[in-house]
Amino acid sequence: MASCKRIGLLGGTFDPVHIGHLRGALEVVEFMGLDELRLIPSARPPHRETPQVGAQDRLAMVEQAVAGLPPLRVDDRELQRDKPSYSIDTLESLRGELAADDQLFLILGWDAFCGLPAWHRWDELLCHCHILVLQRPDADSEASEPLRDLLAARNIADPLALKGPAGQISFIWQTPLAVSATQIRSLLANGRSVRFLVPDAVLAYINAHGLYRG
Numbered sequence: 001m002a003s004c005k006r007i008g009l010l011g012g013t014f015d016p017v018h019i020g021h022l023r024g025a026l027e028v029v030e031f032m033g034l035d036e037l038r039l040i041p042s043a044r045p046p047h048r049e050t051p052q053v054g055a056q057d058r059l060a061m062v063e064q065a066v067a068g069l070p071p072l073r074v075d076d077r078e079l080q081r082d083k084p085s086y087s088i089d090t091l092e093s094l095r096g097e098l099a100a101d102d103q104l105f106l107i108l109g110w111d112a113f114c115g116l117p118a119w120h121r122w123d124e125l126l127c128h129c130h131i132l133v134l135q136r137p138d139a140d141s142e143a144s145e146p147l148r149d150l151l152a153a154r155n156i157a158d159p160l161a162l163k164g165p166a167g168q169i170s171f172i173w174q175t176p177l178a179v180s181a182t183q184i185r186s187l188l189a190n191g192r193s194v195r196f197l198v199p200d201a202v203l204a205y206i207n208a209h210g211l212y213r214g
């Protein structure tokens with residue numbers, strides 16, 4: 001019998017994708033021994049402002065960023081749906097395509113994790129996946145009581161000890177990179193360079209399409 005697959009999921013607006021996302025994704029793949037990690041651009045994120053740049057450009061930048069890095073893939077299913085991008089819908093749709101014992105790891109930066117109780121059907125997420133929380137040096141959010149309760153019940157100290165297809169939470173170390181898409185948009189709007197904050201291919205795309213200029 002084939003062994004179960006280990007698949008990471010990193011959703012985001014990727015407006016634009018940057019080294020914080022990409023280095024984090026790669027480190028999670030290597031540390032966790034994942035078979036693949038899917039970057040999933042959201043169409044209409046329910047809990048934040050509409051992205052500055054359209055879905056097709058954000059998707060194209062993520063595709064450019066991961067080209068030639070086989071474990072990192074782009075999954076555009078949220079862009080195919082004509083409704084807000086709820087993670088629970090994405091997880092249900094992915095689960096419909098996978099073997100029951102395949103392991104799914106939803107990767108969230110600390111700030112995104114702190115916002116979890118506002119997500120649609122958030123209490124069902126762990127039925128479909130484990131959650132890996134990435135430290136984020138520029139984040140100053142605090143976990144609310146429902147999250148602290150969830151952590152008390154589901155937290156596992158060692159991410160490599162997460163068992164089964166879903167249901168547990170662990171924290172994962174990554175090289176701290178205090179980079180955000182907000183900072184990158186602001187630099188570009190002010191005519192400043194974002195070289196080395198995004199892959200060169202993404203910078204070339206931004207320049208070629210005149211994105212984020214003030």
Ligand code: ATP
Nearest residue numbers: 011012013014020108109112136177179180181182
């Ligand atoms: P914005 O500044 O527009 O809010 P962002 O840089 O936070 O964007 P998103 O696309 O919203 O990027 O992030 C997608 C996911 O990646 C979230 O879970 C977020 O916490 C995580 N993330 C983003 N930047 C970093 C970083 N520098 N280090 C660790 N995690 C990050």
